[in-house]
C-alpha cells in the first residue's frame with residue numbers, strides 16, 4: 001500500500017545544515033514518534049514537511065510525497081489547499097500560533113471556511129470541542145484566544161488541526177503543556193483518530209512514556225540524522241545506537 005507520507009529531505013538555515021537526508025515513511029493507521037534532543041531539528045522537520053520552513057528563514061531540498069503527490073515543488077498557494085485539509089498541524093507553541101484577539105468561535109469558523117463552502121456546522125464544532133475536552137458553551141466560544149490557558153490553547157489547536165479529518169497529522173509536542181489527565185485523554189484521542197479514521201500521525205515528543213504507549217514506530221533524530229528506528233519495545237528495551245542508549249538510560253523510573 002502507498003504510504004500516506006514518504007519523504008527524504010535536507011534542511012538548512014543559511015550555511016547551517018540542520019537535517020541531513022532525513023527520511024521516513026508513514027502509513028495510514030500508523031503513529032510514528034520522532035524523538036531527539038532539544039535543538040536537534042524536530043520542529044525544523046515538521047515545518048519542512050509542511051513546506052513552511054521558508055517563513056522561518058530555512059530552505060528544504062529533497063522529496064516529500066503526501067498521498068502520492070510531491071509537495072516540494074508546490075507554491076505557497078498550492079500548499080494552502082493541502083494544509084489544514086490533507087495534513088493537520090499542531091504547532092509547538094500555542095501562544096504564538098493563535099491570534100490572541102480572535103474569539104474561539106471565530107477561529108473555529110475561519111478554519112472551517114478555509115476548506116468548506118457550506119456554512120459551519122455547530123453540532124460538528126460541539127463534537128470536536130468535546131473530543132479535546134473543551135466546553136462548547138457560549139461563554140467559552142466567545143473567549144478570546146489570548147484569554148485561554150496554555151493547555152486550553154493547545155487543545156484548541158488540536159481541534160483546529162483535526163477539523164477536516166486530515167490523512168496526516170503532524171503534532172509537535174502537543175501534550176507538553178497539559179496536566180497528566182488531559183495528556184492521557186489527548187493521547188487516547190490520537191489513538192482513536194488513528195484507529196477509527198486511519199489518520200497517520202507524526203508525533204513529536206520528549207515524553208518517552210507517552211511515546212511508548214501510543215506509537216507503532218520510533219525514529220531517533222540525532223545530529224541531523226535518523227540514527228535508529230524501530231518499534232518502541234525494541235527501542236526502549238534493546239537500544240542499539242549509543243545516543244539511544246543514553247536517552248533510554250535517562251528515562252524516569254518509578255522507585
Ligand SMILES: Nc1ncnc2c1ncn2[C@@H]1O[C@H](COP(=O)(O)OP(=O)(O)OP(=O)(O)O)[C@@H](O)[C@H]1O
Pocket residue numbers: 013016018036037038039040041042043044045056057058092
Ligand atoms: N530561524 C532559524 N535560523 C537559524 N537557526 C535556526 C532557526 N530556527 C531554528 N534554528 C536552529 O536549528 C536547530 C533545530 O531547531 P528546532 O527548533 O528544529 O529544534 P527542536 O528539535 O524542535 O528543539 P525543541 O525540542 O527545543 O523544540 C537549532 O539548533 C536551532 O537553533
Ligand SMILES: [Mg+2]
Pocket residue numbers: 042043044092172
Ligand atoms: Mg521544537
